[in-house]
Amino acid sequence: MTQSDVSAFGPLRGVRVLDLSRVLAGPWATQTLADMGAEVIKVERPGVGDDTRHWGPPFTTTPDGERADAAYFMCTNRGKRSVELDMASPEGADAIRKLARDADVVVENFKVGGLKKYGLDYASLSAINPKLVYCSITGFGQDGPDAHRAGYDYMIQAMGGLMSVTGQPDGSDGAEPMKVGVAVVDLFTGLYASNAILAALWHARASGEGQHIDIALFDVQAAVLANQATNYFVSGKVPTRMGNAHPNLAPYQPFPCSDGMIIIAVGNDGQFRKLTEALGQPTLGLHERFAKNADRVAHRDVLIPILNTLTQVHSMSELMALLEQHGVPCGPINRIDQVFEEAQAQHRGLVVEQARADLSAPIKTVASPIRLSKTPVRYDRPPPALGADNDLLKSLEN
Template identity: 80%
Template sequence: MTQGPLDGIRVLDLSRVLAGPWATQTLADLGAEVIKIERPGAGDDTRLWGPPFTTKTDGSRGDAAYFLCANRGKKSVELDIATPGGAEAVRRLAATCDVVVENFKTGGLAKYGLDWPSLEKLNPRLVYCSITGFGQDGPDAHRAGYDYMIQAMGGLMSITGQPDGAPGAEPMKVGVAVVDLFTGLYASNAILAALMHARATGEGQHVDVALFDVQAAMLANQATNWFVSGTAPTRMGNAHPNLAPYQPFPCTDGMVVIAVGNDGQFRALCGALGAPGMGSDPRFATNAARIEHRAVLTAELSALTAGHGMKALMALLEAAGVPCGPVNTVDQVFAEPQAVHRGLEVEQTRADLSAPVRTVASPIRLSKTPVRYDRPPPALGADTDEVLGELSPAAGTAPAR
């Protein structure tokens, strides 16, 4: 079997819920051995975050679907780190690992001897990644952080939702926990950078990733819009703050997003819709003019698209070179021919479940060291004896849990 790029890298995963597990699943997909430490009898909180739940072969309730999305490729070990034996087992595991990932409250692992200063002494090459709401320092470092509250506090909800005065106007969260997901991706990138440093120098380091910092970074052009203009962005519904037209438009059987990125595409759009004069209209001829006259532009384009079916409209626009796409439901996403061709659905079997586990494939495509899907999201404690048996002073005798 082709080796993954992270073959030989061992990761101790002390994280739970989403941001940390998302980071470690990325590392597992890339070939790392990931050992997930879970509370005996309970496991990761998300095992219970349902419905929907899987069904076991005996007909009883299995893991929640939420758990499955972020824990592919891992080994599950039940350990109570609050006990001396459990904490000691984790320390011994950390001494054999290249990476530790944790998302306890700042300073929360020190009392167990599992914080960065403690484990660095045992393993100077260790890359130790802490994921928290607000980071390891500052006035809010002690606070817990959850995706929803960080979307609010970090400004994302202030620019998401219908504008004031429109029906249903209020700050709106995004439909998935994007701060957690972005944090997981930033964390995995930082871990890989720190591993390169450790490989070159023999020195590990502490990686400090905070949801609040990540959310600020995610503001991207909206933050720089404020830096440059001095005016805080506001909610604009589905409109784009810097481009027009760049939003969904109505059809007879749904909506199609039209994403015009330059003036040439706009003229092509107008021609495809049978209104070439709009392309030279001074109100719409440039992007800045279209932003200024956004309301009338949107109304006129909506009137032109409303009589078309989605497929017919997209065929017209694609033929004209105008970027567009349907507003799909989740089930429609995985029925798209492109999704089928790219293999965006991964199916794995787990002995205790009555049906295969289906998860979304990694979007990472590597020509020489492709992503592998060797393990399904694990049953709670499935690998406890195997992993802890390696630490035993005598064969077959596992450390205290």
């Protein structure tokens, strides 16, 4: 294969992925692989498909105005083929086994042991394809007292501690544990899964030996507690909700302007001195209570009101221009539509448009953030119509 061949089809050209997953975490992993050139065959229930085809409104529409697939489905199934198979039937299970025989990767997110009765579990499929990388995504993993339980993003955000540090602090208006506005546990799980799959593929190519990957939403949520978890391990103090403030940095939060609010994100002492210079109060940056970050965190209840007074006399645009001149990180709090109106978003091409013959308008999705200089991500297939690639199954009859 020449370099131009790889560049034209992506770095994962020649990798075949059999996607038995649905909803978000599994499809997010397989879409990531598809963006990088893998052939992803999505197996869906006949006549119904992935649950998220029906998770609306909003829905896409056909040229004659009929309801089509939900927008939710579109966000995570770009670049895939779709075939309809009933794995509960002997014929459907046999067809999946035949597809797995020539696959490099299988991704599934059924309950623990749920595929064994169909002969589609790791032991069964690895027996016919020893090089197979088989990734299982569940709520709580393949073992342990909770392994049998179903897991959904919302409940894992709660059980895994994320909601305990998200939302307004106790005593404030609207104080309650709060979920994040997108299903971040599913999304992080998809990314961890795709990383693990690539590592296992590397091992399989080197050794001829596949393996079983066990990815749990609960484990992922614990992992991405990040500094909040280590703050607890080091201090023994349980982190709590702080609204938009940061547990380890100050000032690092929204500040009022005359016509709205902007984020000011001071990451070190030098940036704080630049902030106070920009606001016309350079001595504030040298004050013994504020010169060092640890002291600013300890005295944030005094510091933040002072800064609020200094920022609110400026408009948002004035203050951001002033802070940028001084090298202080800052930015607006954009609505979703405003994100894609940003000049940077337009320059980077963050919106992907793809046509599908059965829909009245092009499908828009958000571009992959992966930028490879030699083997760029490509967008050759829109999210598929249900059963769009059923012709693939004819080859299995031989």
